[in-house]
Amino acid sequence: MKGIMIQGTASNVGKSLLATALCRLYVNKGYAVAPFKAQNMSSFTIPLGEDIEMSIAQFQQAQAAKIEPSVYMNPIVLKPYPQQETEVLFLGKAQGKLQGSTFKSVYYDRAKQAVQTGLSELEKKYDLLVIEGAGSPVEMNLKDRDLANMAIAELADVPVILVADIDRGGAFASIVGTLELLAPEERKRVKGLIINKFHGDMTTFSTGREWIERHTGLPVLGVIPGLKHHIKEEDELDANGEQKSGMPAEEDYEELAAQVEKYIDWQKLLAISLGENHAY
Numbered sequence: 001m002k003g004i005m006i007q008g009t010a011s012n013v014g015k016s017l018l019a020t021a022l023c024r025l026y027v028n029k030g031y032a033v034a035p036f037k038a039q040n041m042s043s044f045t046i047p048l049g050e051d052i053e054m055s056i057a058q059f060q061q062a063q064a065a066k067i068e069p070s071v072y073m074n075p076i077v078l079k080p081y082p083q084q085e086t087e088v089l090f091l092g093k094a095q096g097k098l099q100g101s102t103f104k105s106v107y108y109d110r111a112k113q114a115v116q117t118g119l120s121e122l123e124k125k126y127d128l129l130v131i132e133g134a135g136s137p138v139e140m141n142l143k144d145r146d147l148a149n150m151a152i153a154e155l156a157d158v159p160v161i162l163v164a165d166i167d168r169g170g171a172f173a174s175i176v177g178t179l180e181l182l183a184p185e186e187r188k189r190v191k192g193l194i195i196n197k198f199h200g201d202m203t204t205f206s207t208g209r210e211w212i213e214r215h216t217g218l219p220v221l222g223v224i225p226g227l228k229h230h231i232k233e234e235d236e237l238d239a240n241g242e243q244k245s246g247m248p249a250e251e252d253y254e255e256l257a258a259q260v261e262k263y264i265d266w267q268k269l270l271a272i273s274l275g276e277n278h279a280y
Contacts, residue, residue: 035061222264
């Protein structure tokens with residue numbers, strides 16, 4: 001399968017926004033691209049039809065890719081409720097509620113099958129996938145039931161780009177620590193790094209970039225500043241799951257993609273995701 005997976009050193013490092021921008025960049029370069037996130041923990045979804053729903057993030061990524069949103073792009077949604085209950089949705093359809101600790105024993109095999117179905121269906125129609133991970137790939141207490149990060153990269157057989165948020169501090173440690181905790185075969189999948197939410201003079205980070213590349217052996221594919229954008233976050237919904245304002249317009253996706261393209265090595269990214277013949 002052709003594609004790329006965006007994983008992060010932590011939650012809220014900017015994976016969703018970056019994946020959205022990449023979807024628009026790929027389609028603007030002439031590639032048929034689709035977004036994919038195997039498992040999304042979210043209280044808010046977008047209806048696609050009667051009793052069918054998907055997460056807002058992948059809905060917007062599909063819009064960025066100029067394609068019709070599909071539940072195949074988001075095969076598992078976990079909707080949290082009080083008292084540690086979670087509603088499970090497979091391929092857009094509710095399966096019932098359960099206690100979080102029982103997910104693996106009750107639903108894990110079916111969940112993995114839903115992921116495989118989603119990947120298989122999308123592979124038939126698109127040149128490549130932009131796959132988004134969730135949280136961190138090295139939550140060691142969760143790795144045996146991973147359906148979000150490296151298990152998905154392996155299932156799809158795609159390279160991984162690791163994103164770190166430098167705005168919150170600790171980016172160097174989070175990058176090196178994440179790579180150190182990955183299993184050797186997982187570490188080999190990581191082909192590049194992106195530093196996100198940088199503030200200040202980019203030239204002051206040149207020595208930091210050199211240090212990261214020297215210590216990890218991986219290229220820094222981009223240092224992206226904190227971007228102004230109009231892409232909706234899941235917490236911009238009201239208590240009824242309705243959007244507080246309209247969905248992003250076409251120009252919002254174009255503006256986001258143009259901003260990201262300025263700060264990434266697009267040719268290297270193409271080579272990683274599609275092979276050298278596509279890059280030059």
